[in-house]
Amino acid sequence: MADYEIFELGNIVLQSGLTIRDARLAYKTYGTLNAAKDNVIVYPTWYSANHKDNEWLIGEGMALDPTKYFIIIPNMLGNGVSSSPSNTPEPYDRGRFPRVTVYDQVRLQHRLVTEKFGIEKIRLVTGWSMGSAQSFQWGASYPDMVERILPFMGAARCSRHNFVFLEGVKAALTADAAFKDGFYDEPPRRGLRAMARVYAGWGFSQTFYRKELDLKLPERPFGGRPADVPWNYSSLEDFLVYFWEGFFLPKDANDLLSLLWTWQHADISGDPQYGGDFEKALAGIKAKAIVMPGSTDLYFPPEDSEYEVAHMPNAELRVCVSDWGHFAGDPRGTSPDIAFVDAALKELLAS
Structure with a gap:
């Protein structure tokens, strides 16, 4: 319900x-x-x-x-x-x-x-x-x-700089041939994964990555996963895949682009x-x-x-x-x- x-x-x-x-x-x-x-x-x-x-x-x-x-x-x-x-x-x-x-x-x-x-x-x-x-x-x-x-x-x-960042996110998502101008038959997973990679460089700071805080996150899963499921990250690549790609893959690409436009024109x-x-x-x-x-x-x-x-x-x-x-x-x-x-x-x- x-x-x-x-x-x-x-x-x-x-x-x-x-x-x-x-x-x-x-x-x-x-x-x-x-x-x-x-x-x-x-x-x-x-x-x-x-x-x-x-x-x-x-x-x-x-x-x-x-x-x-x-x-x-x-x-x-x-x-x-x-x-x-x-x-x-x-x-x-x-x-x-x-x-x-x-x-x-x-x-x-x-x-x-x-x-x-x-x-x-x-x-x-x-x-x-x-x-x-x-x-x-x-x-x-x-x-x-x-x-x-x-x-x-x-x-x-x-801001203009924020607008440019979002253009990169949008380009990564829509470059997937499966996207089909928003009328896709299957989710454009390659585009969603690429979007996640672009986003990963912006969501956290340079200092966050320099201090390897991605490997030291508090023991609470980002994606709402059950507490008994292992979630800590073993490497930077593991963080990029499990945290970032795992966050965007379940979402609808057109919904993401709709909200991205709203954000850009705020x-x-x-x-x-x-x-x-x-x-x-x-x-x-x-x-x-x-x-x-x-x-x-x-x-x-x-x-x-x-x-x-x-x-x-x-x-x-x-x-x-x-x-x-x-x-x-x-x-x-x-x-x-x-x-x-x-x-x-x-x-x-x-x-």
Whole structure:
């Protein structure tokens, strides 16, 4: 049985001008909405992830404590659970699935929050990586509704350098002859393995590999494998195959490409009220914010966050000093930096 619920969106017109008919937004909630409806946390998903992949940051005694807060995890369109290339009927199936912006994603999440639950105020929006982009977008698009944001290891827009990295990922995946412009008969496994190899050089930092931290990971499996299955890595090649290729092979290639496009075109000024003015959009975020880059993140360097915070009226820059690169915000709870993220969330929620 599914461990999530579906919010029926009906026919939705995207920023592209295309329509997804009978669109579905999958979500899961944790905790209980109080009578005042003021204990709400929205916690969006990251690239390729679903709601289960966000659960590492939720728990009693943690900042995202379901005994105190009503936590909503909305699944992004394109992630294989909400409306996606892999589950949408013709003619917008597979390689023809419409392009979805971060603004589209958050606008639909806003419908869920307001129409389904009647919520008028959100105590906090937080997220890692693409979840971070959605956190910024929530703050910019609904400044009078969102009280706090804590985007970690992410950005309010995709930088030019980040865009180029993603072009390499896309090229590796689509070069597989089995891909067939997105209308493949069998999964393009060679392309998925190549994509994983490209990704491996970016997810962790140079320091992570120099210190051979891939061979010293905490004893908790990344892929949710049973605890009694051997998982520690015997060599760098073993890490590349078992960790990275093993992560991407089960995923649908078109879903990955759909979310990759969303990532590449992330920009909070895409909200029509800002007309493409990025600094105006940053200034429009009224929420109290802690913006948390990772010190060695190759995707989202602290310099980009410094620029964002300089143009936000109520924001603090708090760098997570870590050797783990982008995975300082590790979605499986293996990073030693989890306590740093959790402590900042607790501080912000208590403020």
